Amino acid sequence: MAKKRKNIRHQEAVNRRRIASEEMAAIGLSLDSELMTVGFVFSHLAVSQLTYLGIESINRFCKTRIGVDICIFSQHIIPPCLPLCCSVFSPKGLERWSNDPLISTSIGTTIDALSTNASVVYHYMFDPEFIGAHHVDSSIIQQAFCDQRVKVICRDRSHQELVEAEFGINVCGAIIPDCDAELLIKEVLTERCDG
Amino acid sequence: MIKDNEKVTVIIATHNDASTIKRAVESVSKGIRPADRIVVGDNDSTDNTYGVLCDMLGAKPIEIEGKSGLPPQVDGKINDTQIMIFRKRKSTTAHTINMALQMGHQGTTIFGFMDPSSYYAPDKITNAIQVFGQHGSAACVVSDCDNHHPDGTVERVFRQSFDMQRLLSSFEYDRNFLVRIQLFPKLQSGFNEQLSDMEHYDFLIRAAEIGLIYHVPAPLHHNVLVEQDASDAARIEHSSEIVRQLAIKRREQTNG
Numbered sequence: 242m243a244k245k246r247k248n249i250r251h252q253e254a255v256n257r258r259r260i261a262s263e264e265m266a267a268i269g270l271s272l273d274s275e276l277m278t279v280g281f282v283f284s285h286l287a288v289s290q291l292t293y294l295g296i297e298s299i300n301r302f303c304k305t306r307i308g309v310d311i312c313i314f315s316q317h318i319i320p321p322c323l324p325l326c327c328s329v330f331s332p333k334g335l336e337r338w339s340n341d342p343l344i345s346t347s348i349g350t351t352i353d354a355l356s357t358n359a360s361v362v363y364h365y366m367f368d369p370e371f372i373g374a375h376h377v378d379s380s381i382i383q384q385a386f387c388d389q390r391v392k393v394i395c396r397d398r399s400h401q402e403l404v405e406a407e408f409g410i411n412v413c414g415a416i417i418p419d420c421d422a423e424l425l426i427k428e429v430l431t432e433r434c435d436g
Numbered sequence: 437m438i439k440d441n442e443k444v445t446v447i448i449a450t451h452n453d454a455s456t457i458k459r460a461v462e463s464v465s466k467g468i469r470p471a472d473r474i475v476v477g478d479n480d481s482t483d484n485t486y487g488v489l490c491d492m493l494g495a496k497p498i499e500i501e502g503k504s505g506l507p508p509q510v511d512g513k514i515n516d517t518q519i520m521i522f523r524k525r526k527s528t529t530a531h532t533i534n535m536a537l538q539m540g541h542q543g544t545t546i547f548g549f550m551d552p553s554s555y556y557a558p559d560k561i562t563n564a565i566q567v568f569g570q571h572g573s574a575a576c577v578v579s580d581c582d583n584h585h586p587d588g589t590v591e592r593v594f595r596q597s598f599d600m601q602r603l604l605s606s607f608e609y610d611r612n613f614l615v616r617i618q619l620f621p622k623l624q625s626g627f628n629e630q631l632s633d634m635e636h637y638d639f640l641i642r643a644a645e646i647g648l649i650y651h652v653p654a655p656l657h658h659n660v661l662v663e664q665d666a667s668d669a670a671r672i673e674h675s676s677e678i679v680r681q682l683a684i685k686r687r688e689q690t691n692g
Contacts, residue, residue: 289599293573293648368596397653403594419571 261307268423269430270308278341279426280359282314282350286321286329291346291367293322295420300326302422309426316350342429346420348377351385363413363429364393367420369400371407386410394428396420442565444614445540446471446548449532451479453552454488456660460552461492465517467558469565471548474519475540477533480526485552489521530627530635537626544617549636551611553660554581560656564614567650575647576615576640579656586663593659598649604683607637607676612657615643622646628682634675641683 262272270277281299286292299311303326311327314335321329335343338357345351346365354362364385371382386393386408394413395401401412413432417424446464450457457476464471478486486506493512497504509522520539524532537547546568548561564577578598583591595608613636620626623642627635640649 285601287600288644288648289602290597290648290651291599294571297573369594370596372594399592400594400653 264306265308268306268309268427274308276310277308277430278310278312278339279429280312280314280335280338280341280343280354281422282332282335282343282345282354283316284347284350285317285319286313286315286325287317287319288322291420295346295422296321296323296325298420298422300324302426303327306423309430311422311426314350314353316353342426344425344429348374348382348385351391352381355384355388355390360390362388362391363425364391365417365420365425366393366395366400366404369403383408392432394425440469440565440569442545442568443473443543444469444471444546444548444561444565445473445475445544446550447533447536447540448474448476448550448552449479449529449536450476450481450485450489450552451526451529451532452481452483452485454481454483454485456553456555457485457488458492459555460550461489461514461519463555463557464548464550464561465515465519467556467561469559469562470515470517471561472518473540473544474514474517475536476519476521477536478521478523479529479532480524486521486523493519493521528629528632528635530629530631533635534626534629537620541617546614546616548614549611550657551659553662554610554612555658555660556612557656557658560612561614563652563654563656567652568614568616571648571650573648574616574650575619576613576643576649577652578609578613578640578649579652580654581610581612582655582658584658584660586661592655594653595651597651597653598644600644603641603644603649604680607634607640607679609636609640610659611636612659613640616647619643619646631675631678633672634679637676638679638682641679642686645686 265271283292313327313329314332315329316332332353335353335357338359340358340360343354343359344363344365345354346367348370351362351364387410392413393404394417396418398416404412415428461474464474476489490506492514493510495507495510498507511520567574567577580595581593583593628638631638
């Protein structure tokens with residue numbers, strides 16, 4: 242009787258499946274998960290530390306990860322400081338946003354994000370803008386941090402302590418430096434799966 | 437001491453800073469990662485700042501043609517860090533910094549700049565080296581600071597990260613920052629010697645036109661504040677306005 246031959250293609254498929262499931266697990270998803278959409282809301286995309294590092298990490302994420310579709314919303318339409326690998330929309334696009342995770346990056350963008358149907362808005366506080374923001378209505382600042390739908394993520398432990406002391410809220414425990422898209426998405430999706 | 441492949445030179449331009457210069461120099465020669473070299477240029481101080489520096493290096497007065505005085509340039513070591521001090525006729529701070537840059541450029545990979553009334557935290561240089569290592573696009577590293585007020589209170593200053601529009605409308609950083617050496621050929625010049633003040637504002641705007649200014653959200657240096665009168669504030673505002681106009685002119689030229 243002839244010896245049964247190994248199906249190399251099957252083995253390759255199994256390997257590919259294993260690698261894909263590992264990659265998706267790295268950002269808190271499984272192979273059975275539906276395609277996720279995550280939105281980032283920026284004030285503008287011109288040169289700044291936030292936009293430069295943010296776009297750089299979003300582009301890296303788009304090139305290396307699967308299973309998540311990223312949309313960027315920009316309040317001001319200015320040419321971006323780096324070429325983008327994902328779609329960009331004006332704030333009007335937020336009107337059509339469903340209940341997918343939305344990550345805002347400032348007080349103004351959090352207010353815009355709160356006008357959508359998103360059940361949770363992740364306010365990634367890159368700068369403590371509320372310090373010396375005398376021109377901004379205090380109720381707006383309060384809303385951007387204390388609204389029940391807002392979860393604040395900070396880029397430094399000192400910012401976290403500052404926000405907790407200033408607004409009496411519990412800030413997300415994870416510290417995410419440099420607007421790292423992968424860490425932000427992982428944090429958001431993991432929290433979504435858990436809760 | 438942490439090992440790395442960088443050679444960090446810290447530049448200090450002094451003018452009547454006798455009471456603070458020793459602390460400033462010691463803060464960069466000690467710490468987790470001290471500077472490899474310090475260059476201090478004295479801009480014709482009248483309060484014996486240069487004498488204090490000479491004392492630190494043990495430099496003795498010299499005699500030339502029957503006249504005795506401190507040597508115009510001294511090399512030495514403080515806490516195992518090479519230090520070079522020199523004095524020059526009074527001119528702008530930018531001119532003093534540029535002279536110090538020329539004297540300290542050999543082998544340097546990162547330049548640090550320092551206000552003589554301030555002092556670095558022990559981990560400032562380490563943090564900057566880490567940032568330059570992680571972010572190839574970072575041209576300059578700025579940070580938060582602790583402000584020491586004349587009444588003795590210490591205030592943690594939370595600064596905003598770099599944003600070009602914000603930087604053009606107001607300047608909230610200070611003279612204590614570090615830059616990569618690769619920035620200078622692209623800038624095609626050092627600090628603007630025509631400016632009597634706020635030359636660091638002009639330098640940072642020009643640096644931001646080339647690379648990223650990376651803000652570290654940690655207090656990595658201490659600023660000792662002095663009372664400022666109305667004329668000082670007006671002079672600073674006037675210089676800032678000139679810097680902004682220069683930046684706008686450059687932008688128009690580039691776009692057009």
